[in-house]
Amino acid sequence: MGTTPTQVLAFPNIRAIVRDNGTAEVVVAGNSRIVPAGDSVQELRNNALALIVGEAQTLQRPVRVRIEDPEGHGELIVHPDNKIESVSYEPSPARRRAEAPETPPTTVAPAVIDTVPAPAPEPAAAPATAASVDARPWPPAPATATPEPQTAAVVEEVPPTRHSLKETSFLVSAPVLEPATQGWRGTLTRLGLRMDPSEEELTEREDIRTVSQHWPGPRTIAVVNRKGGANKTPTVVMLSAILARYSGAATVAWDNNESQGTLGWRTEKGSHDRSVLDLIDASTELLSPSTNAAEIAKFVHHQTADKFDVLRSDENEEGDHEITAEEVDIAHQVLTRYYRLVVMDSGNTARAANWRRMIDHTNQLVVPVTAIEDRAEAARLTLQTLESRGGHDAELARNAVVIVSESTDAKRSMSGDALKRAKDEAQRIADGFAPFVRAVVRIPYDPALVNGPIRYEALQPATQRAWLAAAAAVAAGF
Template structure:
């Protein structure tokens, strides 16, 4: 279409400014005839090419050059002289498209290729338009398939059939699972920080931190740090595996400048972080000593975050219960996504709701975190509990999404391992992590 020597001609005839005839086919048009012409050019030429086309419009008011995008919007509009218009037409002749349009209003009052709102008046239709692709040499369709390759089903009865040599596509549940895996597997341009916060003890902050870190690391690759931002003796150290050292955040602080230096190596973080071999993430523990008088300050959090952001693509921060503490507030300032964990114990849900209300009243950053937050409701008791549905319903107007996690004995005590969870619990945590990922900007 773009290389033929013949120039297709298209006629636009306006009737009372409401309808347009295109090659004998009548179609509805906008009140402004030029809009119908732009949309026709976009639909007929720009969309099949998958790229913008350049148009030269001429009417009684002069000539102009503009870009028409595949979605019908117009790009740059610039007036040109009659000589420039003729030169451009000769340039495009034989390789472009020539569109002729009739004009019922030969005396336009404004630029006919700018929207009515922008022009401040009712525009007239252009009498002549020359259209050519902006990059005609690259307009051909690629030989490479554009659609994704759908892998055969691996789960359920469909997966069983495929193991016998058949080729059956995934069902709805597996498609949803794959979408969630894709979400948590993505890497963002720059590190992302997730804060897991609830002012009530026993709200499931530590298991939530560990499980989100495990899902993001297992599916998205390494580079995930679970950071215990408790003032002291946070339980993340108790619920995850240790390494061959007992170092904590206080041991890292004196080495911040060294770790941020040009000669630092990524493996040096192994002196301070505790790697989880099966779940693939690292843990930065809070101070575990009863003695000592060091209180983690906002400046400490800022320094450690600079180090963490250099060595990790994702930082999941467990938090203490004091929302007034300097280290808690500093955490929130670095946060890209907020997770509010709670259980089917109603006091943990109440504490989470009050946290959200407080953040909304602080400033725009805090309010945005609250509106975009994800509530993860973990059931701490077996069996059906009506509190789960009630808490979910009450949270839904406050946050972006609420995800429930079923009761699982493997989460109740001891070191947490993703592989130790029941399949339904693993699926729920994947769903929760995907919900968090949806709120992180690209």
């Protein structure tokens, strides 16, 4: 059964453009991607659709695509399993004029096409319908009648075709593929033999591109799990560090714990002791049009290596103040004036006023979990609570990113059997969440995340790469 366009989210905005000069590009959320060259327009179409299938696989859902080529334009639905549905297709006006007058306009029926690109399947026993005679993934061009001899008088009746200058360009936006820099391919490149990057390196480059973008308006990420010890604070630190490092966007990590949070303990302390309560008290001044942007430094703690700021929770010894929903609104208004990205740590009480108001401001939900049963169950209950509330909360739960970290207990024992059990358990939990959220990412154990201040450069290369993939999965939801 096909998918109706209303069932497919309209973001990100994707366009596939094939030109008659032998070039093509896929534009995702305003970012152009090169389409490998082909020997024909149809091969360019197939190559463009292969890139779009990759985008659908990254998002783990179907995507809508506007297509444009020399023969016409229309809309497709592209699925992660390589199926393509044609929603609409309209031939270009120039092609219509070239058709014989007695030929009626051709209507392309919606059709689901399998793998793109792939070898042709075995012929089916049943006769093909008119909509499936041409098995190309792009809608087939209208059939043209066999030209008949025409007299000079008939030729004179057909006006010459004039193209608008708006329909062409001498600029080609296809970027040059940079040579390999990693592995043996990178070694050969440095020795003077240019090598194309491997699939692993291309995937890493795509993750870097994803986290390096700037989005219009601020974005708020909430990191939540109702169970303590689920890796919330390390997740906040790592996402903030990677997004700040690669995008260069002003980023703040905000400890929105209803009691004394630990974000301030795991990050660098500035030259002052101010917290979120001090920022709220100074909100009138900070929101004044005459206030300099640098004034925010009086209230946040800058991370000198990882390039983001930290807004600490209240740490007074009495602990006699709990942040209210109205105070969350005030703090969020201040922070989104000074920062493009706000990453919020949270407490363990989904019923708390500050927790619920945090969710109201959230654009992307992240649920960290260590590979331990009770942490995983708490994560499931957190998502279930949000889903049951409906509306914005339920949409956040469906679009969530779950980050599964391997248990530290097995690593401490250094037992081979324990290590295997830890990896198997992490995989089991990841597979369990996969059908219910947008993305699941696994993180290997790293001692640099266990105790003390957390810094990106202290992580092992495999851990850095895993966190980059996690940050890319989060940024894809913006």
